[in-house]
Amino acid sequence: MNFCVLCFRVCRSDFCAVCDEALREAELVGERRFCKLPSTNGIVLSSYAYRGIGRDCVLACKSQGFRRIGPALVRRSLRCPLLQEALGRSDVIMPAPSSLWSRWRGSLDLASMLAEGLARHAGLLVCPPPRALSFRWRKQALRTHSQRRGVFRSRQKLYDASYFEPYRPTPLRSARLKVLIVDDVVTTGHTLSELAACFPQVEVEFYTLASAFRPGKDPAC
Numbered sequence: 572m573n574f575c576v577l578c579f580r581v582c583r584s585d586f587c588a589v590c591d592e593a594l595r596e597a598e599l600v601g602e603r604r605f606c607k608l609p610s611t612n613g614i615v616l617s618s619y620a621y622r623g624i625g626r627d628c629v630l631a632c633k634s635q636g637f638r639r640i641g642p643a644l645v646r647r648s649l650r651c652p653l654l655q656e657a658l659g660r661s662d663v664i665m666p667a668p669s670s671l672w673s674r675w676r677g678s679l680d681l682a683s684m685l686a687e688g689l690a691r692h693a694g695l696l697v698c699p700p701p702r703a704l705s706f707r708w709r710k711q712a713l714r715t716h717s718q719r720r721g722v723f724r725s726r727q728k729l730y731d732a733s734y735f736e737p738y739r740p741t742p743l744r745s746a747r748l749k750v751l752i753v754d755d756v757v758t759t760g761h762t763l764s765e766l767a768a769c770f771p772q773v774e775v776e777f778y779t780l781a782s783a784f785r786p787g788k789d790p791a792c
């Protein structure tokens with residue numbers, strides 16, 4: 572017997588029919604599934620809108636202790652053919668770094684959970700992001716949007732493809748190493764584009780569970 576991870580009704584899979592339908596309505600469709608990152612050519616694929624039930628799910632999992640929701644959302648997101656295609660093209664998966672500040676507050680690292688779930692499904696390994704970045708982003712988060720822009724990039728350390736060496740499959744799936752960078756929510760896209768900029772020699776793709784993308788705006792929360 573199974574219980575719905577959201578409402579605890581008895582059901583046969585992760586979500587009962589009612590919650591599954593609500594999540595289906597929160598799914599992004601068509602062009603809304605994509606957002607273009609600032610100052611790069613990167614396109615982020617997202618599954619859900621970060622509002623209503625999409626936002627409730629992420630917050631309940633990350634900060635309210637409903638940890639079963641994370642893996643359930645990851646499994647549900649795998650229904651998306653575009654995500655399946657992205658996984659098929661990728662050699663390594665890397666989660667965006669969670670800040671030490673949020674871990675100290677007890678937030679669950681949903682980005683990491685997402686990376687593990689997708690990697691297990693696709694038979695890939697998860698490469699952790701450079702450790703130094705979680706220190707840096709904590710300070711970044713204290714700055715205003717205009718201060719944040721460019722500050723990180725001017726000081727950032729660059730890594731070559733050997734960073735991924737212990738995690739990449741042999742042979743590679745494509746001519747050049749391709750990394751799927753994942754995060755739980757995309758808000759401004761700065762974290763993702765700055766992370767990708769640390770690895771100028773590798774091809775990257777982006778996937779997030781939910782999108783609150785508003786170009787040029789500060790994160791809503």
Ligand SMILES: [Zn+2]
Nearest residue numbers: 575578587590
């Ligand atoms: Zn339910």
